[in-house]
Amino acid sequence: MPHLVDAYLDVNLTDLKSFIGSITSVKRLAICSETMLDEDYVFNQLKHLEVCICKDHFPSQLLRLLKASSNLQGLHIFYIEDDHDHIPDGMEDWNQPSTVPECMLSSLRSLSWSMYKGEPQEKDIAIYILEHALHLKTATIKSSSESDVPKLEMLKELALSSRASAKCKLMFK
Template sequence: MPEIVSYSHPRKILGYITSVKLLSLCFAITSKEVYPDGSVFHRLVHLTLCTCWKEWLKLLMYLLRNSPTLQALKLIQRHTLEDDRQSPRWNEPSSVPECVLSSLETLQWVRYEGTEEEKGVVEFILKSANCLKKATISSKATDPNKKLEMIKELSSSPRRSPTCQLIFD
C-alpha cells in the first residue's frame, strides 16, 4: 500500500523523491514554490496529479518535462473547488516533453469538466503522444448534451498514435 506523506514544503520533498516509480500528488496549497530546480524523475512511470490546485497545469508540465520514462498519467479532481478559484491558462508548450514522444502509453482523466484548459491538455497529448494506447476520459458532467459535446470535441481531435483508443466513461 502506498504511503501518504504530508509536507508543508513541497519544493523540498519533490527534490528528495526523484527516484520514485509511482507518484500521486495533491497540493491544496497556494504556494508557488513547488518546483525543485534541476530535479529529474528518471524512474517515474506512473503519475497521478490532482487538478484541484490552481497551479496544477504548471506542475503537470514541469513533471512531464522532467519525467522522461513516464508511461501512465492520471489526472483527477479529488476536492471541491472554490468558486473564486482562478482557472489556470493552458499554453501549448513550444516543445513536446520526451515522455509524451517516447513512453506515455495511458492517459486517464477522472472528473473531466471539459474546460478550455482541460481540453487543451487532452488534445495536446492526443496529437503528440507516439506510444499512447489508451486515453480514458470520465466526465463530471451530468447534462447528457454537455457530455455529448465533450465526446464529439475530443473524438474529432487528431491522434498521433494510430492505435490509441479513446474511451469515455
C-alpha cells in the first residue's frame, strides 16, 4: 500500500510483521496494539503519530515508534477512556534510552497528551520529551478526571522541568 496516507490500527494480532510492512509509507498513524512492533521498521514519511497508552507495554512501543520515525512532527498520546477491554493492569517502567530518537532532535514540533494522570511513568516520559525535543513548539497536557495526583501538582512538575526548546509553550487543560 505505497500510497496509503492515514492508518488507524487497533489490533490484537500475534504477528504484525506482514501487515506493518505494508503501511510503512503512511504520513499519519494511530496505533493501539496488543502486540509489540519489531524494531526493524522505518516510517520515513510519518509526520503525525497517535499512540494509545492503554497497553502495559506503551513505553517500549512509544520508544520503538519514535526511533522508527525520523521525520515525525506531531505526537499525540491518548487513552481510550470508554473501552474497558483495554484497561491495563499497570504500565511497564520507562527506561530512558541511551540515545535520543532522531525525530526529537530534528523535527518534533508538537506533543499532545490526553487523559494524563500524572503517574510516575507518565511523568517520566513527558519530562523526557520536554527535555530532549529541540524544536518542540507546543506541549498540550489534558489531565484525566480519574487522576490521584492533584492538577496543580501535575502542572508544577511539568512546568518546572527543563525544556530543550526555549520556544516550547506548555499548555495544561
